[in-house]
Every structure is written in C-alpha cells, then in structure tokens.
Amino acid sequence: MTKTWETIIGLEIHAQLSTDSKIFCGCSTHFGDEPNANTCPVCLGLPGALPVLNRRAVELGARAALALGLQINNRSIFARKNYFYPDLPKGYQISQFDQPFSANGELEIMTAERDEAGHPLEWRPKKITITRLHLEEDAGKNVHEGLPDIDRYSYIDLNRAGTPLAEIVTEPDFRTSWEAYDYVNHVRRALQWVGASEADMEKGNLRCEANVSVRRRGDEKFGTKVELKNLNSVRFMHRAIEFEVERQTGVLEAGGRLQQETRLWDERAAETRVMRSKEEAHDYRYFPEPDLPPLQVSDEFIAEVRDAMPELPEARRKRFMEAYGLSFPDASQLTSERSLADYYEKAAEASGDPRAASNWIRTELLRELDAAGLTAQASTVSPEELGSLVRLINDDKISGKQGKEVLHEMFKSGKTANAVIEERGLVQVSDTGEIDRIIDEVIASNPSQLEQYRAGKEALFGFFVGQVIKASKGKANPKIVNERLKAKLG
Numbered sequence: 001m002t003k004t005w006e007t008i009i010g011l012e013i014h015a016q017l018s019t020d021s022k023i024f025c026g027c028s029t030h031f032g033d034e035p036n037a038n039t040c041p042v043c044l045g046l047p048g049a050l051p052v053l054n055r056r057a058v059e060l061g062a063r064a065a066l067a068l069g070l071q072i073n074n075r076s077i078f079a080r081k082n083y084f085y086p087d088l089p090k091g092y093q094i095s096q097f098d099q100p101f102s103a104n105g106e107l108e109i110m111t112a113e114r115d116e117a118g119h120p121l122e123w124r125p126k127k128i129t130i131t132r133l134h135l136e137e138d139a140g141k142n143v144h145e146g147l148p149d150i151d152r153y154s155y156i157d158l159n160r161a162g163t164p165l166a167e168i169v170t171e172p173d174f175r176t177s178w179e180a181y182d183y184v185n186h187v188r189r190a191l192q193w194v195g196a197s198e199a200d201m202e203k204g205n206l207r208c209e210a211n212v213s214v215r216r217r218g219d220e221k222f223g224t225k226v227e228l229k230n231l232n233s234v235r236f237m238h239r240a241i242e243f244e245v246e247r248q249t250g251v252l253e254a255g256g257r258l259q260q261e262t263r264l265w266d267e268r269a270a271e272t273r274v275m276r277s278k279e280e281a282h283d284y285r286y287f288p289e290p291d292l293p294p295l296q297v298s299d300e301f302i303a304e305v306r307d308a309m310p311e312l313p314e315a316r317r318k319r320f321m322e323a324y325g326l327s328f329p330d331a332s333q334l335t336s337e338r339s340l341a342d343y344y345e346k347a348a349e350a351s352g353d354p355r356a357a358s359n360w361i362r363t364e365l366l367r368e369l370d371a372a373g374l375t376a377q378a379s380t381v382s383p384e385e386l387g388s389l390v391r392l393i394n395d396d397k398i399s400g401k402q403g404k405e406v407l408h409e410m411f412k413s414g415k416t417a418n419a420v421i422e423e424r425g426l427v428q429v430s431d432t433g434e435i436d437r438i439i440d441e442v443i444a445s446n447p448s449q450l451e452q453y454r455a456g457k458e459a460l461f462g463f464f465v466g467q468v469i470k471a472s473k474g475k476a477n478p479k480i481v482n483e484r485l486k487a488k489l490g
Contacts (some may be wrong), residue, residue, distance in 0.1 A: 004049050005249050008213045009174035015166045015197040016205035023137050023164035035157040043162030045090030050291050057164035062305040064166045064196040065133045070105030070301050075089040078289040087140035095136035097286040105130035111182040129171040138163040172306030177241035184234050193338045201233050216246045224258040230265050240265035324354035339377035350387025368411040380414045389417040396477050402426050442467045
C-alpha cells in the first residue's frame with residue numbers, strides 16, 4: 001500500500017458448529033456422505049415442516065462467543081433472511097438480524113507484517129472489535145461440471161443445508177492483508193480449541209468473506225467496499241485482498257469509480273472477478289421467524305458453559321512464557337493446537353527441563369508428526385516418554401545426536417527410550433578411565449598431528465575429538481572427551 005492510500009478491511013467468518021445433527025432438525029451433519037442422503041422435510045423446506053432449535057448448537061455457539069470475548073445476549077430472535085439461491089430449499093435462510101445471539105466483543109490478536117518469503121518481521125498486539133456472532137443455518141452446495149456454455153451441468157447437494165453456523169462479523173479494523181490473515185488464524189484456533197468447530201477450510205466448515213475498500217490517507221469517510229467471496233484458505237484470502245487493493249487503487253488513480261459488488265477469487269487466474277452487484281440489508285427483507293420463539297439464555301447457562309471451557313490459548317501462551325521461560329515464538333508454536341499444548345505440559349513435567357522439552361518437541365517430534373500426518377494427540381511417543389528421553393540426555397546417558405536416533409526409532413516402533421537404547425547399545429561412556437584409555441590410543445596413533453597441534457595448529461583439536469568419538473563407536477561423552485583431551489594434549 002502506498003503512502004497515498006489506506007486499506008480498510010472488515011471480515012465475516014462462517015464457522016460450522018460441531019454438532020452431530022442439524023440446527024433445526026435431526027439429520028446428520030456427517031461430512032462426505034452420499035449427496036442428499038442427510039435430508040428431511042425440515043431441511044428440504046417442505047410445506048408443513050416446522051423447525052426445532054438444537055440445544056447443542058446453542059451451547060457451542062456460546063463457547064465460540066466466550067472464546068472470542070463476546071457478550072452473550074439473554075434474549076435473541078431468529079429471523080427469515082429472504083433471498084433465492086438454488087441451494088437454499090426454502091427460498092429463505094433462518095438467521096438472526098437486529099437481536100443477535102452475542103455482540104460487542106473485543107479481541108486482542110498478535111500480528112506481524114512479513115518479508116518477501118512470508119516470514120513474520122515483528123509481532124505486535126492489535127485489538128479487533130467483533131460486532132456480533134449470530135446463529136444461523138447453512139445452505140446446500142452447488143457442484144458444477146463442464147465448461148461454461150459447453151456441456152455445462154450443475155448438481156445440488158443438500159446434505160449441508162441446515163448445518164448450524166456461527167457467523168462472526170468484525171468492524172472494519174484491519175489495515176493490511178496480514179492483519180486479516182492473522183485474525184482468521186486466531187479465530188480458527190480459538191474455535192478448534194474450545195471444541196466449537198472443526199474450522200477446517202478444506203472441508204468448507206469454515207469460510208471467510210472480506211469487505212475491502214481503500215481511501216486516501218487522512219480521509220474519514222470510507223471508500224466503496226467490495227465483498228470478496230470464495231476464499232477457501234487464509235492464503236487465498238491474503239492474495240485476494242492484495243490483488244483487490246491494487247485493482248481499486250488503480251481504478252481510482254485513473255479517475256474511475258468503483259462499484260459496490262461481490263467478487264470471487266479465481267486462484268488459477270490469480271485475480272478477482274465480478275459475481276453480482278451487492279445487496280443491502282433491506283434487500284433481504286428480514287422479519288422474525290414465526291415458527292421459532294425467542295431464544296432465552298439464562299446467566300446460569302452462560303456460567304455453566306464458561307466453567308466447562310478449557311484455559312484459552314492466549315492465556316496459556318502467556319503462562320508458558322512466564323512459568324517455563326519460553327520465548328514468544330516458542331510458546332506460540334506450542335499453543336498453536338490444544339493437543340500440542342497438552343502434550344508439552346506433560347513432557348515438561350516428566351523431563352524436569354521445560355525448555356529442553358520445548359526444543360525437542362518443536363524440532364524433532366514435530367518433524368516426525370508432520371511426516372506421518374499426525375497430531376500430537378496421535379503421537380506414538382507419549383509425552384512422558386519424550387520427557388524420559390530428555391532426562392537421559394541431560395544426565396549424559398546418551399548424546400543429543402544419539403537422542404535424535406532414539407526418538408526416530410521410538411516414533412517408528414512405539415518402544416520406550418530405555419528399550420531402544422538397550423537394543424542398540426547406545427549407553428554413553430562417561431567413565432573417565434575408559435575415555436582416557438581411548439584418548440591415549442588415538443594420540444599414540446597420530447604422532448604427526450600431535451606435533452602439528454603442539455606447534456600451534458589448534459584446528460586439529462577437532463580432529464582428535466572426532467577420532468576419539470569414532471574409536472568409542474560414538475559412545476564417548478563429548479563433554480568429557482573435550483575436557484580430557486585438553487588436559488592430555490597440553
């Protein structure tokens with residue numbers, strides 16, 4: 001963004017709540033079933049079928065709201081949002097309008113601009129105002145085949161119709177695409193953390209829309225906004241916003257005018273394209289849903305939901321930094337997913353060395369997990385066993401290099417650290433008498449190198465260390481080897 005123009009971004013996130021059944025009927029929400037298998041008269045919008053609110057959807061909506069710092073309203077109203085899409089059977093969507101489930105939240109996120117490779121430069125806090133989180137039903141899904149106007153076929157799968165959604169709407173508080181990127185990742189993690197939503201963008205159970213406009217710096221009035229849809233990943237969202245900002249500033253600098261419209265992100269073409277002119281709220285003709293009474297939520301219910309929630313990720317990250325002496329990046333990585341944070345705490349306790357446990361998890365264990373496509377929860381190495389491995393290394397039973405080999409075998413076989421060490425004969429030699437014997441043999445076998453070292457060629461010290469380690473078949477304690485060699489070489 002140039003010094004002339006300022007970007008204004010507001011975000012809307014639609015997150016499917018992790019219920020087993022739909023929001024107004026008993027049909028399954030299972031992903032991947034045969035098309036149109038999970039439907040009934042209610043979610044198909046057949047005449048005479050009446051909706052009944054799913055209590056579990058309310059509970060998960062409350063979890064999501066509390067995780068994002070929103071106030072839950074004791075009374076909210078469901079409304080009919082009237083518009084026609086082919087995948088919306090009733091011709092209207094049951095949503096909420098002027099009396100939403102929750103509102104008025106303030107969320108602090110950590111954000112950073114990136115370098116050309118996408119690496120964060122300097123993390124900083126930013127407060128985001130969340131206008132509302134309301135409950136609604138999802139529409140179905142359109143599937144298109146063939147080329148436009150040539151053998152074009154469209155299919156409708158209504159399995160998703162009626163799945164409970166939490167729509168999360170922010171104020172236009174974002175000024176860069178990276179701020180938006182970090183916010184969506186923060187929300188995804190929070191929803192997953194408290195069990196409100198799987199928030200898996202690949203499955204479509206978390207979708208994002210961005211309202212983007214630009215204005216000249218110093219102007220108070222917002223520019224004409226464009227809504228970006230079809231943002232199937234945070235990476236696509238970032239790229240779409242960047243493209244749209246360039247497009248809008250180009251139009252304005254050329255003396256043109258922008259139209260309020262909805263645009264789609266085309267990843268193949270790496271550009272946005274027009275979908276439709278944007279409707280205003282009054283075009284939806286909201287009115288209260290006559291078949292559903294007002295949703296009454298008691299303070300006692302809110303307190304029960306709050307008490308059942310786990311420690312939130314930001315609070316846990318701060319505690320990791322304070323209690324375990326971890327850096328912000330390390331603590332952030334370990335709290336990126338709840339099962340990883342749980343794993344770390346158990347490993348830290350078992351190891352007696354929280355920082356060493358952090359290093360082994362973030363490097364060696366995560367490498368194994370990523371290669372196997374597993375989460376920490378599914379790790380074949382228990383946190384207690386990883387802690388045991390860290391203790392063995394700290395106690396000089398094995399070297400750090402050997403520890404990497406042991407962990408790899410532990411992960412592959414599910415065996416304990418002690419079992420792997422015993423099978424491979426990896427117990428580290430720390431007996432100074434045995435190490436002295438090996439050193440004497442190495443020195444005696446390399447008189448030329450000894451003469452050069454004592455003549456001032458100190459770089460040969462590494463040669464002697466290597467020869468001793470090799471002669472011990474990798475078992476000699478490197479720390480003791482270094483100490484005894486210095487004493488013997490003089």
